[in-house]
Amino acid sequence: MPWTDISSLIIMLVLLGECFILMRKNSVLKKENARLLKKYNGYDDLKNEAKHLMETSTELKTIKALREKHGLSLVDAKNIVDSVK
Known part of the structure; x- marks a missing residue:
């Protein structure tokens, strides 16, 4: 070799x-x-942000935006969006 x-x-x-x-x-x-x-109840702020994003875009775009901005996993971002719906 x-x-x-x-x-x-x-x-x-x-x-x-x-x-x-x-x-x-x-x-x-x-x-x-x-x-x-x-x-530290950080999810409360994320839920408020998700609620605001849901008013102007779709569920998938909201999940994607949360993941990109906060580095969340797909499951965490989806759970936050589902709790807002």
């Missing part, structure tokens, strides 16, 4: 490991975000 193949394999393995580490950190941050939102 030539050195270029070995070095390419090593680089790919390192990058794959970095991807897994970043995915795990992302998961931890999402859980922390959800915990803080519940603790």
